[in-house]
């Protein structure tokens with residue numbers, strides 16, 4: 626188990642992270658999300674041992690002591706993949722992956738490097754020098770290198786940020802199933818809602834220097850405690866209750882995702898289409914509802930200026946108001 630006790634950290638006078646206390650089970654994949662600058666990378670650096678904290682960090686029974694106690698920061702059983710990849714430019718992709726592996730058993734080493742190149746789909750570029758690889762290819766090699774010595778804990782900072790959409794999905798599936806298969810504990814700092822939703826067992830939301838929300842991705846997505854959490858997963862509305870309820874006097878607002886609002890023929894809730902955006906498998910409508918803009922998913926395009934009826938379930942309203 627990875628355990629943090631009273632972990633606080635400040636670069637200057639104001640703490641970036643304040644009094645963090647949490648445990649992560651072995652083999653769990655945890656996504657760390659939050660607005661840019663909230664402290665996601667700082668958290669990973671603290672766990673890796675690049676930054677010093679007065680609090681305690683334990684892996685199993687061992688306390689991880691950080692840079693004030695270790696001449697070379699970083700524990701051997703933890704790998705940290707930073708946002709810069711730190712590859713050796715004159716070495717090939719395969720040489721970079723195997724850089725920290727022993728040369729004592731060359732056949733075994735080659736087998737391991739080949740296995741990792743396959744995980745990141747870089748077999749074809751094994752012999753290309755790192756300096757000639759694209760940003761996304763370098764990122765995949767850095768990922769493979771981080772896995773080479775099979776860490777117990779893997780800390781990933783935006784690991785797919787340079788990788789194109791098509792490859793990213795495939796790579797994510799391979800990587801996360803590899804981590805599960807090897808029971809590697811992983812924390813992944815990400816801006817990408819797919820990482821947070823589809824592949825994590827658990828999600829931490831950081832806000833105001835603390836773990837502001839902690840739950841399974843499903844819990845946080847389906848019952849977002851507020852607009853901040855919901856907005857980390859994509860487009861979201863923060864609508865007035867009275868826009869959706871007849872005779873409602875209160876000025877309460879609640880969170881509503883665009884897919885939770887239906888366009889219907891017969892409704893007392895009427896709005897006017899201000900914009901219609903093509904989103905591939907659907908259209909996103911921007912609807913003016915009593916002077917407020919509301920985003921609504923719809924299967925078909927609608928003309929700008931047309932009037933639409935909207936509907937959401939009363940059950941959902943009740944759930945969100947809780």
Ligand SMILES: Nc1ncnc2c1ncn2[C@@H]1O[C@H](COP(=O)(O)OP(=O)(O)OP(=O)(O)O)[C@@H](O)[C@H]1O
Nearest residue numbers: 636637641659660661662663664665666667668814
């Ligand atoms: N070396 C540093 N010295 C001083 N301040 C720093 C340093 N590194 C980061 N910060 C500040 O600490 C805060 C948290 O930074 P951090 O990189 O952890 O955020 P983040 O959530 O990972 O951001 P992003 O999503 O943009 O990568 C930011 O306000 C940043 O400006």
